[in-house]
Amino acid sequence: MTTRRRDLALMVPGEAEYLCLVRDLVTTVARKAGFPDCRIGEIEIAVDEACANIIEHAYGRRPPGEPHVGKPQAIAVRLALFPDRIEVRIRDRGRCFPPEMASSLDIAEFAASGRRRGIGSYIIRSFVDEVHHSYRPGRGNELTLVKYLAKGVPGG
Amino acid sequence: MNLAVNVERADKVTIVDLVGELDAYTSLEVRETVVRLIEEGARDIIINLEKVDFIDSVGLGTLVGCLKRTAEHGGTISLVCANPQIQKVFDITGLSKIFAIYPTRDEAIRRVAPATPSSE
Numbered sequence: 171m172t173t174r175r176r177d178l179a180l181m182v183p184g185e186a187e188y189l190c191l192v193r194d195l196v197t198t199v200a201r202k203a204g205f206p207d208c209r210i211g212e213i214e215i216a217v218d219e220a221c222a223n224i225i226e227h228a229y230g231r232r233p234p235g236e237p238h239v240g241k242p243q244a245i246a247v248r249l250a251l252f253p254d255r256i257e258v259r260i261r262d263r264g265r266c267f268p269p270e271m272a273s274s275l276d277i278a279e280f281a282a283s284g285r286r287r288g289i290g291s292y293i294i295r296s297f298v299d300e301v302h303h304s305y306r307p308g309r310g311n312e313l314t315l316v317k318y319l320a321k322g323v324p325g326g
Numbered sequence: 327m328n329l330a331v332n333v334e335r336a337d338k339v340t341i342v343d344l345v346g347e348l349d350a351y352t353s354l355e356v357r358e359t360v361v362r363l364i365e366e367g368a369r370d371i372i373i374n375l376e377k378v379d380f381i382d383s384v385g386l387g388t389l390v391g392c393l394k395r396t397a398e399h400g401g402t403i404s405l406v407c408a409n410p411q412i413q414k415v416f417d418i419t420g421l422s423k424i425f426a427i428y429p430t431r432d433e434a435i436r437r438v439a440p441a442t443p444s445s446e
Binding site (some may be wrong): 186187189190193207208211214215218219222225226275277280281282285289290292293296297 | 347349350351380381382383384386387390393394410411414415418419420421423424
């Protein structure tokens, strides 16, 4: 049973140019935890998609390079590292935005329309072992992504 | 983090070499580059992802947008992908069925712009 854990936290403005900072933290921590490269890439893209969803949907999209009107809203990323898994808790203060539950993608529709709706959530669900979402009015969304060190473990 | 975009115009094909990460922040430059190339008359475009080490759904959406736009002008978009992690994203989303994806830049050029045998 796993009891020992280490936590790391990062808070970034809810802007696309900071996505790389979040990815760097996640990959560095996962690598130090002993995750194989293929699974590091999977948790990296899942966290990126979750943060990109916040920027686009929970906070509303702002074109790259265009300054914020008012104070930029933040994304808080907390990583809890257990011997058998990593848990990434991503919080925002935007409107309710639960990840979509689609178990498949209509890729022909995507190719025809170019609209990406649902693809980010589909990638998240494809690349992590567990996804949990909660929303509290006035507090925002909290999305927890769980990735186990190896395949074949609970939820994996 | 950034993305370098380099364009090489060959005889029958235009190659867009990307180096870096293709995400919500960097994708705009790729879209603008491809739109400009189409306006300048490019039709068959190869986007080389050999040196791209990350792509997300915004990057995928940008490539799909490029595919649509070139098709509207009678052109094609082909990809070069050698990174298994990126190939996995194309496979998971089903986009590997939509795009022509080649393992090397040279092969993509050979397939997209095959040498025309001299008839004279």
